[in-house]
Amino acid sequence: MLKNKSKDLSIVENTWKFDDNVANLFDKHVRQSIPHYDELQNYLASIAEWYLKDNSLIYDLGCSTGETAIKLTKLSIDTKFSLFGYDQNKKMIELAKKKIKKIKKKGKISIQFKKKDILKVKKFKKANLFYSVLLFPFLEFKEKNLLLRKISSSLEHDGALICVDKIRSTNSNFEDIFNQLYIDFKVRQKLSHEEIIKKAKSLRSSMYLMSEKQIIDLLKKNGFKNFEIFFRCFNFIGYIATKN
Numbered sequence: 001m002l003k004n005k006s007k008d009l010s011i012v013e014n015t016w017k018f019d020d021n022v023a024n025l026f027d028k029h030v031r032q033s034i035p036h037y038d039e040l041q042n043y044l045a046s047i048a049e050w051y052l053k054d055n056s057l058i059y060d061l062g063c064s065t066g067e068t069a070i071k072l073t074k075l076s077i078d079t080k081f082s083l084f085g086y087d088q089n090k091k092m093i094e095l096a097k098k099k100i101k102k103i104k105k106k107g108k109i110s111i112q113f114k115k116k117d118i119l120k121v122k123k124f125k126k127a128n129l130f131y132s133v134l135l136f137p138f139l140e141f142k143e144k145n146l147l148l149r150k151i152s153s154s155l156e157h158d159g160a161l162i163c164v165d166k167i168r169s170t171n172s173n174f175e176d177i178f179n180q181l182y183i184d185f186k187v188r189q190k191l192s193h194e195e196i197i198k199k200a201k202s203l204r205s206s207m208y209l210m211s212e213k214q215i216i217d218l219l220k221k222n223g224f225k226n227f228e229i230f231f232r233c234f235n236f237i238g239y240i241a242t243k244n
Ligand SMILES: C[S@@+](CC[C@H](N)C(=O)[O-])C[C@H]1O[C@@H](n2cnc3c(N)ncnc32)[C@H](O)[C@@H]1O
Pocket: 018, 030, 061, 062, 063, 064, 065, 067, 068, 086, 087, 088, 089, 092, 116, 117, 118, 119, 132, 133, 134, 135, 138
């Protein structure tokens, strides 16, 4: 039903944008849109433990309201690390800052959320870990390539990229099955048929999906040698990539 424009994501008829309206509803919306969202975040945070050494630097690319960073603060480790969370939307960053203030961080952890267009970052500092949950689907192909090049050149020898991405199946039958299962998932999340169709339409010109093979090729082109998937549900994948 078309009701309150500012509170109803179903109204989005134009190209999908992460604006203030989306930011305010993000934490609920993301759980209705990404299967196993919380588990996925827990897996990512646990894998991060392998790459966190004392004085590690971590980048969260497309951090939104800071959900992953908060998971990292809850790990039972005693490692000193600094994290930069970047997002282009001011409201997302405000919400992330508000959330992290309420979390009782261990003294050794420093977390800074900053409003930043990641594509405009010239060079990252040397970091042990870059992670990104569903930023890449929204980057054009040349932007993905450029960002991976910058990540690779700033990644410490034994560091890693942990990334959650959405892929396109190369087999049209599987693509069909996964897309339909994804619609079933959204229906189970109590989204209306109208909301589901409108969101899909709004994403038509703002998502740029690649196959798993294309992702691996792009990673290799940018100096990554090792690739392993740690999560898959329909066309959502979580992977780790390392250079050495
Ligand atoms: C699907 S959300 C990410 C979800 C979030 N990582 C999480 O774990 O819940 C994508 C985010 O990427 C941000 N984004 C998209 N393009 C960006 C860019 N060029 N620079 C910085 N942030 C960007 C959007 O504002 C949005 O908050």
